[in-house]
Each structure stands twice: as C-alpha cells, then as structure tokens.
Amino acid sequence: MELGSTVRAVRSQRVLVGDEVKPAVILIKDGKICQILSDRDLSAADACEVLDVGDSVVMPGVVDCHVHVNEPGRTSWEGFWTATRAAAAGGVTTIVDMPLNSIPPTTTLGHFHEKQREATGQCFVDTAFWGGVIPGNQLELRPMIQAGVAGFKCFLIHSGVDEFPHVTNSDLHSAMKQLQGTGSVLLFHAEIEVQQTSEENGDPCQYSSFLQSRPDVMEVEAIQTVTELCLQYQVRCHIVHLSSAKPLKLIQEARQAGAPLTVETTHHYLSLCAENIPSGATQFKCCPPIRGSHNQEQLWSALKAGQIDMVVSDHSPCTPDLKRLESGDFSQAWGGISSLQFGLPLFWTSASKRGFQLSDVVRLLSRKTAQLCSLDHHKGSLTPGFDADLVIWDPEREFKIEEENVHHKNKVTPYLGVTLQGVVCSTIVRGHLVYSEGSFCPRPLGKHLLIPQRTNQAQL
Structure with missing residues (x-):
C-alpha cells in the first residue's frame, strides 16, 4: 500500500480489542474507526482493500x-x-x-x-x-x-x-x-x-x-x-x-x-x-x-x-x-x-x-x-468513532539502535548500540499510512489538536 494513502481496513491475527488480543478486521471511514469485526465476519470488508498484516500486533x-x-x-x-x-x-x-x-x-x-x-x-x-x-x-x-x-x-x-x-x-x-x-x-x-x-x-x-x-x-x-x-x-x-x-x-x-x-x-x-x-x-x-x-x-x-x-x-x-x-x-x-x-x-x-x-x-x-491532555474522547483506544490511529508492530522481533536508523535531528542518545525487543512496522494516523518499514509518507499529514475547554475535574 502506498505511503500517504488512505487505509480502508486493517486485518491481523493479533488486534488488541479492549484488553483482549484476537483476530479482527478494523474498518476505517473518514479517518475514524468505523467497525471492528471478528476475522470470520468479513462481508462488510469485502468492498474495500484490506491491509493484511498477518500476525503483527495492531494497537492504538x-x-x-x-x-x-x-x-x-x-x-x-x-x-x-x-x-x-x-x-x-x-x-x-x-x-x-x-x-x-x-x-x-x-x-x-x-x-x-x-x-x-x-x-x-x-x-x-x-x-x-x-x-x-x-x-x-x-x-x-x-x-x-x-x-x-x-x-x-x-x-x-x-x-x-x-x-x-x-x-x-x-x-x-x-x-x-x-x-x-x-x-x-x-x-x-x-x-x-x-x-x-x-x-x-x-x-x-x-x-x-x-x-x-x-x-x-x-x-x-x-x-x-x-x-x-x-x-x-x-x-x-x-x-x-x-x-x-x-x-x-x-x-x-x-x-x-x-x-x-x-x-x-x-x-x-x-x-x-x-x-x-x-x-x-x-x-x-x-x-x-x-x-x-x-x-x-x-x-x-x-x-x-x-x-x-x-x-x-x-x-x-x-x-x-x-x-x-x-x-x-x-x-x-x-x-x-x-x-x-x-x-x-x-x-x-x-x-x-x-x-x-x-x-x-x-x-x-x-x-x-x-x-x-483531554484527548481521550478520540485518541488512545481502538473504539468505533475514535480516530484510526494505529501502530502495527512485532513485539517478538529484535533490533539494534544505530545512528543510521535514528530519525531525531541529533543522534546523541544513551541508547546507541542497545538491542531492543519490538519492531514498529507501520504507523497509521487518522487512516493515513504515514510510516512503513523505514519509509515515510511524502508530505506531513498530521494536524493540530486544539483541546475544547472542559469542566470535568474527575481524577484520571
């Protein structure tokens, strides 16, 4: 799938739905999660291109x-x-x-x-x-x-x-x-x-x-x-x-x-x-x-x-x-x-x-x-109606942090040379594929989030 393109559906054997990891298909419409279907119920996904990521984990x-x-x-x-x-x-x-x-x-x-x-x-x-x-x-x-x-x-x-x-x-x-x-x-x-x-x-x-x-x-x-x-x-x-x-x-x-x-x-x-x-x-x-x-x-x-x-x-x-x-x-x-x-x-x-x-x-x-930061009504969860913000990653795979794979402007970090577990494969922001396997979408697609004033002071 082309970087920057709109993703209509994501399928994986490991989707985090609530607190449970299970096979599922996430349907996306207008940048929002529209439905989350069990892997067996694919009729609603038939009409659109499905990004199948195998058994990579799909999370918010x-x-x-x-x-x-x-x-x-x-x-x-x-x-x-x-x-x-x-x-x-x-x-x-x-x-x-x-x-x-x-x-x-x-x-x-x-x-x-x-x-x-x-x-x-x-x-x-x-x-x-x-x-x-x-x-x-x-x-x-x-x-x-x-x-x-x-x-x-x-x-x-x-x-x-x-x-x-x-x-x-x-x-x-x-x-x-x-x-x-x-x-x-x-x-x-x-x-x-x-x-x-x-x-x-x-x-x-x-x-x-x-x-x-x-x-x-x-x-x-x-x-x-x-x-x-x-x-x-x-x-x-x-x-x-x-x-x-x-x-x-x-x-x-x-x-x-x-x-x-x-x-x-x-x-x-x-x-x-x-x-x-x-x-x-x-x-x-x-x-x-x-x-x-x-x-x-x-x-x-x-x-x-x-x-x-x-x-x-x-x-x-x-x-x-x-x-x-x-x-x-x-x-x-x-x-x-x-x-x-x-x-x-x-x-x-x-x-x-x-x-x-x-x-x-x-x-x-x-x-x-x-x-x-009062973004919990549309960020941070795989829930219908929330923004289709997804990370697709492999929690078992290891990689080593080296200067050439650091994308910060300056490469000074205490983690250079460290081997970590968990490789990010792709990142989707509001339904747009913005990163995949080391490459980025050609133009920035992020937006500014201005927080509406709220008077609810309940503890998190």
Whole structure:
C-alpha cells in the first residue's frame, strides 16, 4: 500500500480489542474507526482493500504527552519536521509539545499562536500543545485554555533556560485561582532546591557526583507542595517525570484524601540505572537524575500496582556540543534524553520480562496519556468513532539502535548500540499510512489538536 494513502481496513491475527488480543478486521471511514469485526465476519470488508498484516500486533498508536520539540528558536536542537517523523517511526501517532525550550516559550496567547504557525505543514503525526506557567502570566492562562492548549507546565526549580523562569508559592496560588473551574491541568517539574549537607567537591566526570547533587529529597519536598495545592484548590495536577520512588507514599495519601493528582515516569528511569552509567557519559544526564537499580524496581512495582499512571519519553534533545561529550563534565552538560522514537520498544523490552501484557502497554502509553491532555474522547483506544490511529508492530522481533536508523535531528542518545525487543512496522494516523518499514509518507499529514475547554475535574 502506498505511503500517504488512505487505509480502508486493517486485518491481523493479533488486534488488541479492549484488553483482549484476537483476530479482527478494523474498518476505517473518514479517518475514524468505523467497525471492528471478528476475522470470520468479513462481508462488510469485502468492498474495500484490506491491509493484511498477518500476525503483527495492531494497537492504538502511542500518545506521547511529554515531548520537547524546541521550535521556534532552538530548531537546531529539534523541530516539528524531525520530531514528528521520529514519532511516526516509533508508532507514536500523537505528541504533546512542551512550552519550553522554544523561543519564545508558550506562555502567552500570542506565543501560542506563533508556535502553531511554526508547526503548520510540518507535522507527520497529530500534535497538541502545552502552555506554561511562569511568574506574572496568570492572566494569559484562561485565554490560552480558550484557544486550545492541553494544559500548563511549571517548574519549582530553575528550568535550564532563562526564558522559562520557575514559579514561587505566590505565583502558584495566582495560577491555581485562574485554573479553578476550567477543567485544565497543571503539570509540575517537581524538584526544589534543598540545603545540601556536604560540600559538592566530587569529580564532575563521575555520574555519582551529579546524582548526589540532585537527591531524592528534592522531589519529596516538591511533591509535598504539589499535594497541598492540589487538595486546597481541587485543580487537576500532574507530576511529570517522577524519578524517585520515595514520594509515592505522599502521592497515594493525597489521592486517598481526594486530590485529583496523577503522575508519570519515563522510559529512561525504567530502562537505565545509575550503577551502569560510565564516567564522562553525559548523554545519560537528565533532571531529575537516573537513580539506582533498587529505586528502579520500586518504580516498576508502583507501575504494576497502578500508583504511577503513565509512561512518557520526556524527549529533550540538544545539539551534541551542549552535551559536553569531549570533557565528560556532568555539571556543565545539558540535561535531557532523546527517546521519542524508541519509547514503545524501550518499554516493552523491560516490561515484557516483568509480566506486563500488551493491554498494559496501551493503558500506560496511549490511554492514560490521552486522558491527561483531554484527548481521550478520540485518541488512545481502538473504539468505533475514535480516530484510526494505529501502530502495527512485532513485539517478538529484535533490533539494534544505530545512528543510521535514528530519525531525531541529533543522534546523541544513551541508547546507541542497545538491542531492543519490538519492531514498529507501520504507523497509521487518522487512516493515513504515514510510516512503513523505514519509509515515510511524502508530505506531513498530521494536524493540530486544539483541546475544547472542559469542566470535568474527575481524577484520571
């Protein structure tokens, strides 16, 4: 079938229908899932061309709700064209762009419109947008909600870029008052500065020195603040990229007390651990940091128990020079990991060994992420009436990540040379075949997703 063409029906021996994997045919009309038929009931599919994918798994496309595209302003780091192509190659059918590290950041209505203009005609997959909360922009929040942002992100510590300053308690209260009753969500980079008990005089090329500079208590203290605000204002709150298992008890207690609070972790916290990071390997630097193997197992247990709601990439690329690979100085290197293209196989490689099922993959990488950004009425599920966003993949097949098969603009990633389980064969966005076996459709077919305002503040 030609790339970019409209798919009318997809047949496989392994289609994820609800939580069950079974033979089925998915009928598609006007970019939506029209019907899902059992493999025996093919009369309705007779009139159209059927894409038969054998026993490849057919699932809802991944919804990656934490992606730094960096355009406009830092397009040398990444951009909509390269980011969304990489997404398509990884079975990601929807991304949600973070309000930083673009210049300008998405912190005003005008900047949001500028972001949309830059993204127009460049997206190979569907794209939604987060806004940002910074000091003094509280009166921009409601206009941005009305214009269709998915919600907002703020930092409780320096963000890494000066044009997106972190907020104070006063800023948070001002923002929360604006968000009450809107149904929108506030995302928190949950680290705060704490008094260090010892001088930082370790070797900056040793990963252990960097890890000691961002202890778990920074996340614990920040999440304490988040839970109090969430309970006080009853505004949906979400903790991004949880790296430490230590705050999980706080999160559980807040939820039990009625806080509409959700939490995500990332592929790098689940796949990488501090003990295995070589000296000077600054491609592993991110904030919060990758912690030890015992902590990692606690994150997996929390994921299995439902205490962590979803898994995202937090794709945060930069140009190679900013990673300070030559000096290997963790204290000077940009903190961020590129993994947008590889989230599905990264997750499955580890999760399948721990008893997770394909239905768990959909719940954690598609359905819950769609719910967070209010896309759950048409994304994240194989349901009649939903967008025909499909990933077709082989969960048993292995492949090795090499520079030539990385579609991010910059190829710096800690996963180079790693062998993963789970090969994405094809990606379909709203019924269009946008990626297949290493090739892309000739022109971008993704669209902007503007989120209608909703007042339902129910916990995910």
